[in-house]
Amino acid sequence: MWRELKPIGRNADTGGYRRYAWTEADRECRAWFQEQAEARGLAYETDRNGNQWAWLGDPSAGDAVVTGSHLDSVPDGGAFDGPLGVVSSFAALDELRRRGAQFTRPLAVTNFGDEEGARFGLACVGSRLAAGQLTREAAYELRDGDGISLPRAMEAAGYDPAAIGPDPERLARVGAFVELHVEQGRALAAMDSGSAAGTGHAVGIASAIWPHGRWRFDFRGEANHAGTTRLVDRRDPMLTYAETVLAARREAELAGAVATFGKISVEPNGVNAIPSLVRGWLDSRAPDQAALDAVVTAIEHAAKERADRDGVDLAVVRESFTPVIEFEHALRDELNRILGGAVPVLGTGAGHDAGILSASVPTAMLFVRNPTGVSHSPAEFAPEDDCVAGVIALADVLEGLACR
Template identity: 75%
Template sequence: MPASFGEMWAELLPVGRHAGSGGYRRYAWTGADAECRDWFREQAAARGLAYEVDRNGNQWAWLGDPAAGDAVVTGSHLDSVPDGGAFDGPLGVVSAFAALDGLRARGARPTRPVAVVNFGDEEGARFGVACVGSRLATGRLTPEQAAGLRDADGVSLPQAMERAGYDPAAIGPDDERLARVGVFVELHVEQGRHLGDTASPVGVASAIWPHGRWRFDFRGEANHAGTTRMEHRRDPMPAYAATVLAAREHAASAGALATFGKLSVAPNGVNAVPSLVRAWLDARAADEPTLGRVVGAIERSAREHAAREGGEVELVRESFTPVVDFAPALRDELVRLLAARQPYEVPVLPTGAGHDAGILAAKVPAAMLFVRNPTGVSHSPAEHAREDDCVAGVEALTDVLAGLACR
């Protein structure tokens, strides 16, 4: 008998959880990722669903004939950011299986194929590029670009896939599979607290802000910390520090978001002046012109501060996702389906967080449901959604699948 939502949630909770931080370290193509993938396959088998892995390592579980086309697909991802929370990603996958169970409990009979998907490496925690599985499938990330991605230990993405038992030679655009998809609906915990300030446990996404990741390489000259006078140093660290503060000011003045959240220092010695400070900027804004102005201002600040310290800086854009406006007709249909059965108002709200749904939206009609997050905290062990809100999310997704697939 298939596991209930609570049972599935309990099975996933310990996988990849770090004892010290309480957060999750489910990185792509690692042991924790393999455990999550095994769990997905077991859930598919328990429901008699047809299971397959596509050329890019994304997992699919099908109710109905996958080749029939016009499928209603739902799901999310199971990987995490470093020390992330339990809900970001897994809530969408667990809810998808639970919603299929809900359809069966209602006696609903789909007239279109329905699939649950687990997209690989959505967070980009290991190789630095988000939504790798969906980007490869849609052609937004080429096989050549993917081959150049390396983790902190120098392991390439193809090497990691091969070690995990998958064929990296097969990766690339998957137009044939995407042609099977009629619509994609992703349920996700809200990353923010718009719903937390309302009486609504579930909302519908309107758009995703444009966002990207930029690598800043501040270069200077390594030297002895105890003998090199301050005025003789070519230290890249002050330039980096000043750029962090400048980024905050530029973003705040434009109503945008800018975060330096990852840092690598060489030679990384307590008693050594660095020769290199490599830092990654995550920047987001409501529209692309604003985002471009903010990143441009941050770059100018970085170059000015680097020159002041006798060094230089190189900027590399590692990924970029333009603004995503979810398909209006599908979005409105979700609101209509929920309003017809649920007692709460259904807010329609934008988000600054990227998702696989945002990548797929360029190829197929896509939409998102958000489940209330009372604190708004995400990408943290403190991330949380109440049990009754999770149940409301499953009910909402069941309503959506029934409305879209059981006509």
């Protein structure tokens, strides 16, 4: 499975993946998922929001155990973020069949659409729509960098955008959702310091997802000639933006949080022109809401103070926000019991479909050790032995939940 999926959407120059929602690479990933489902005799369907489902047993029976993740990527992302969870889900089902497991609850494997939000700027679109956390009207306003709207992109890919919206009946069938994911960080690897080779913790359980959000900062100045405009006469928004980036690092460090300006848009974007507009996107995450509020407020204050000095106008728009998500303790504890009670439990600053769905159904997550902690990069990696350990752990969990 890994060999078949690995080439799809891979950029030859960077080695990274560009699997954006409703593109050709996305279509190939979806076709791969359908082929895997049908090869195993599973009932395949796509829901009203473009999420894919592969069912073993009768979906209408309810109380289903569901597993899966996503197949899309960030720009030039790694191979493991998302796809490891989908591949492992099919592999875990294969393992359970090898064991001769007798299922007492329906089981499903899922691929949630547009989890990364790389094309339209909003993460977890498929699961947000299904859970009613994104309205149809708001979804229709989403546009990519070329101005193409989400409905237009879906229609071009052969899907009906008029159907999108909350899917409470489908979610009501789900008794538990367990998502396996490569760890985006190296907490598990750090626990292994001093351990003998081949020992340590290959798998962990998620406790919570930090509160996180995305904010757009618009710095408006005055376009002018880079060679003839005196420094004293300039209203250069790039200076304000640069100071804001530095302020984000300072404030995040003070609060024990993280803050990143990872995307920027400049107008008119000429080498010999002072910009008229610099637009930067802030991603910030923290262990708790108070820390996150303090960081973002301090960054905004620093930006406004510098903007006033530079003669630049500032506007800040919160584009998305997800509060702290505590995974259901009972399900989390059940996973730990099934796996022998000695599995590390750790929080994460990364958002996931499991976090979005947690408001509607009981959810849990398994993490597979990432030795370097690198993610959202072509260098993202997990050793094959650890990936296999993740499959076995997921199979054990599914057997404990769906074969009782």
